[in-house]
Each structure stands twice: as structure tokens, then as C-alpha cells.
Amino acid sequence: MASIKARLNEYNMNDLKRMARTLSVSNYSKFKKDELIDGIIEQQKNPESATFAYQYIDEPSFNSWKDASENGARDYYNLEEIFGLYIMGFAFEDPEHEDQFYITDTVKDRFAEVDTKENHENRVAVQRKLNLIRSALHLYGIVGYDQLIHLYKKYYSMDLTIDEITEFLDKSPYDVTLNSENQEIVIDDMNEEQYKMVRSMQGERPYYEPEFAKFIKFADPNYIDESENHQALKDWIADNVDGTAHEQQEVYIALLQQIMQGASREEIIKYLASLGAENDAADQQAFFDNIAGIVNHTRHFKYRGFKESELKTRTVVKEFKVGRNDPCPCGSGKKYKKCCGA
Numbered sequence: 001m002a003s004i005k006a007r008l009n010e011y012n013m014n015d016l017k018r019m020a021r022t023l024s025v026s027n028y029s030k031f032k033k034d035e036l037i038d039g040i041i042e043q044q045k046n047p048e049s050a051t052f053a054y055q056y057i058d059e060p061s062f063n064s065w066k067d068a069s070e071n072g073a074r075d076y077y078n079l080e081e082i083f084g085l086y087i088m089g090f091a092f093e094d095p096e097h098e099d100q101f102y103i104t105d106t107v108k109d110r111f112a113e114v115d116t117k118e119n120h121e122n123r124v125a126v127q128r129k130l131n132l133i134r135s136a137l138h139l140y141g142i143v144g145y146d147q148l149i150h151l152y153k154k155y156y157s158m159d160l161t162i163d164e165i166t167e168f169l170d171k172s173p174y175d176v177t178l179n180s181e182n183q184e185i186v187i188d189d190m191n192e193e194q195y196k197m198v199r200s201m202q203g204e205r206p207y208y209e210p211e212f213a214k215f216i217k218f219a220d221p222n223y224i225d226e227s228e229n230h231q232a233l234k235d236w237i238a239d240n241v242d243g244t245a246h247e248q249q250e251v252y253i254a255l256l257q258q259i260m261q262g263a264s265r266e267e268i269i270k271y272l273a274s275l276g277a278e279n280d281a282a283d284q285q286a287f288f289d290n291i292a293g294i295v296n297h298t299r300h301f302k303y304r305g306f307k308e309s310e311l312k313t314r315t316v317v318k319e320f321k322v323g324r325n326d327p328c329p330c331g332s333g334k335k336y337k338k339c340c341g342a
Contacts, residue, residue, distance in 0.1 A: 004044075007092040008037045016040065016147060019089045022173040023049050032119035040089055049088075050110040055123045056130070056173055062123075065090075069111035076100040080222075085141035087173050095108025113168050128156065129168060137176070138218040140207060141198055141301030145183040147207055155212050187301075208305030211279065224256070229293035240277040251275065259291055260298065261310040 008016065016036045020028035023046075025039040043049050057065070061084030064077055076094065082101050085091035090107040091237065093099050128164045132151055145162045152158040152165075162183075169176050181261035186195060209215065217223050233255065237248050258268055265288060272278065279287065296308045303311060 004041055004089075004092075004106070005037055008040060008089060009033070010095065011089075018175070019087070022088055023052075024100065044089065044106070047113065048109075050114045051119055053085065053088055053090060054111070054114045054119050055126045056171075057088070059127070061085045061091075065103065065107070065111050068108045068117070069115075073103045073105070073108050076102055084173065130172065130174075132218055133169070133185070134221070135215050135218040137185065138221060138223075139215075139299060139305035140202075140302075141187050141190060142195065142202065143185050145185075148185070151209075155211070155215065198301045202304055205304045205306070206239050208299065208310075210305075225299055227293070227297035229290050229297055232254075232290050233294060236290070240279075255293070256317070259294055 011019070013033060013036070014031065017028060018208050020031070020036055020040055020043075023043040025031075025036070025041060028036060028039060031039060053065075054062070060081050064081045067084060068074070076097065078092070078099065079086065079101060082091040082103060085103060085107065086093075086101060091101050091103045091286075094102060129152075132155060133143075133148070136148065136151060140147075145165070148165055149160060150163060152160045166178055169178060169185070173335075174220075176186060177186040179186055190198070217225075234248075234252055237251050237255075241251050242250055243251070254271070255268070258271065263271075268288075269284070299305050299307055
């Protein structure tokens with residue numbers, strides 16, 4: 001495989017500068033591309049960079065890194081398995097195999113050096129703070145600074161200032177838009193047009209704030225708060241679309257994306273036909289009635305995490321509460337009463 005320098009040369013300047021900022025490359029904003037790459041490679045050799053990655057990368061990336069260190073790196077990973085390592089330049093895409101990524105030997109060997117008790121404790125603290133922000137962004141899309149302060153107080157009993165929160169986010173390798181003018185943070189893949197539409201519809205609505213065990217599940221970008229209608233769609237796909245369980249799951253996600261993006265009935269029928277799944281008029285009507293139920297029972301940015309059904313009834317389903325002796329949902333490995341429930 002090509003050298004790290006050759007791989008970094010494939011990145012554009014914006015990605016290299018983001019990586020350089022994450023790795024604390026001095027004066028990176030003044031560097032040309034070759035200088036940026038050299039600075040990044042030098043910082044990757046710095047033990048502090050590996051420590052930073054250990055504490056900040058997401059859980060799937062952490063587990064992949066740990067497994068590579070203990071059992072040897074696999075030939076390839078998908079992006080979800082190494083995303084945190086990838087955005088720090090510790091993992092790369094193979095240009096000959098699209099969507100296949102690998103961890104370099106240099107990075108693989110660094111894990112054992114930084115896998116200490118102190119770093120593990122620091123990682124737990126960092127991930128708790130990151131997961132609250134991830135959950136808020138995945139639920140609301142746009143989150144006011146005051147709401148972030150409130151959430152840290154409500155769920156973690158932490159009294160943080162907005163300066164402390166924004167400083168923490170600035171240090172994070174993950175892209176979060178800080179809108180200081182409007183005193184809010186914005187999920188990274190929301191464009192200007194979407195922002196204006198969502199913010200206009202949010203107005204001054206209250207935020208959806210479930211019990212902690214429910215709230216923290218939204219830290220996982222793949223988590224879906226599924227209703228009976230969602231399950232019915234899964235069942236329909238299993239009965240009508242040929243393929244493996246993984247392929248059927250991909251169809252399920254693709255349909256949900258189309259539904260929430262407002263695809264027309266004709267567009268969805270065309271997509272289903274491309275999969276070889278065609279129904280008569282009666283079956284189609286039942287299918288689209290169920291889609292209407294999905295729309296009604298899906299959490300929306302525009303409703304600040306609420307479902308349409310909850311707005312209409314003005315009731316919220318009672319969520320599961322964590323027992324004092326249950327494992328803490330934040331993932332620390334401690335009992336809830338000795339962690340977030342303290």
C-alpha cells in the first residue's frame with residue numbers, strides 16, 4: 001500500500017487544515033499543501049496525538065483500533081468502523097476499492113502505548129460530554145446554547161458555561177457548526193436552505209427531553225426511535241424484497257430517507273420497482289397508509305425532537321427509567337447510581 005504521505009496528498013486543502021487543527025499543527029493556516037502534510041505526519045508521531053485520538057474518537061473507531069492492536073488489523077474496514085481515525089488521518093480509503101478503509105501499522109501499534117488507566121478515565125469523561133452533544137444534535141438539528149447548558153445540568157448535574165462548551169467543541173475532531181451570532185450549534189450536514197426552513201418551523205417550541213436512558217441513545221447516528229409503522233415497513237421489505245438481512249436493512253434506511261425528504265408517491269413506487277417489488281393498487285394503498293404513519297411517528301428537527309403524533313395529542317410516551325443499580329447508559333461501565341445518577 002502507498003505511504004501515508006501519498007495518501008494524505010489525496011486530501012483537499014480544507015480537509016488537511018481541519019486535520020492539522022485537530023492535531024495542533026503550529027501555524028498550519030500559513031502552510032502550503034506539502035508543508036501541511038509534513039506537519040500532520042510529524043504530529044501523528046507525537047504521543048499526545050495518539051492520546052487525543054484515544055480520548056476523542058467515537059466508540060466504533062475505538063473498538064476497531066483496540067482490536068487491530070490486540071489481534072492485528074483487518075484488510076479493510078467500512079467508514080462507520082473507523083470514522084474517528086479517518087478524520088484524524090490515522091486511517092485511509094483504498095483508492096482501488098471504494099468505501100474500503102484500512103488502519104496503518106504505525107497507528108495500530110500506538111494503541112498499546114496510550115491504553116492506560118488515566119487515559120481510559122479521561123476518555124469516559126470526554127465521551128460523556130460528546131455523547132450529550134451528539135444526542136442533542138441528532139434530536140434537534142439546531143441547539144441553542146442555553147439548551148446545552150440546561151441539558152448538562154439536567155442529565156449530568158454539570159454546571160458548564162457556554163465558553164467551556166464551545167472550547168470543548170473547538171478541540172473536538174468532529175465538525176459542528178458554532179453559530180455565535182444566534183447562540184446555537186448546528187449539525188454538520190445541514191445546508192443554509194435547510195437551516196432556514198428548520199429554524200423557522202422550530203420557532204419557540206419546547207425541546208423533547210426524555211429520560212436519560214432514552215435521550216443518550218440518540219448519540220448513535222444510526223439509532224431510530226421506531227414505531228409499529230417502522231416495524232411494519234421492515235416486515236414488508238422482508239416479504240417483498242429479495243436479499244440478505246444487511247441488504248434489506250439498506251433498503252429500509254433508503255426508504256426512510258426518501259420518506260423524510262418528502263419523496264413523491266411516484267418516486268417511491270419507481271424505487272420499489274427497481275428492486276423488483278411491485279404490488280396491486282390495494283397493496284399499494286396499505287403500503288402508503290403505513291408510510292403516513294411513519295411520518296406521523298418520526299422525530300423531527302422541525303419539532304425539536306417531538307413526533308407529529310405527540311404534538312397533536314400533547315402527550316409524550318413515558319420512557320424507560322434507569323434503575324439505580326443498572327449499568328449507566330453513558331457507557332462508562334459503572335452503575336448508574338455511581339455515575340450519571342450520582
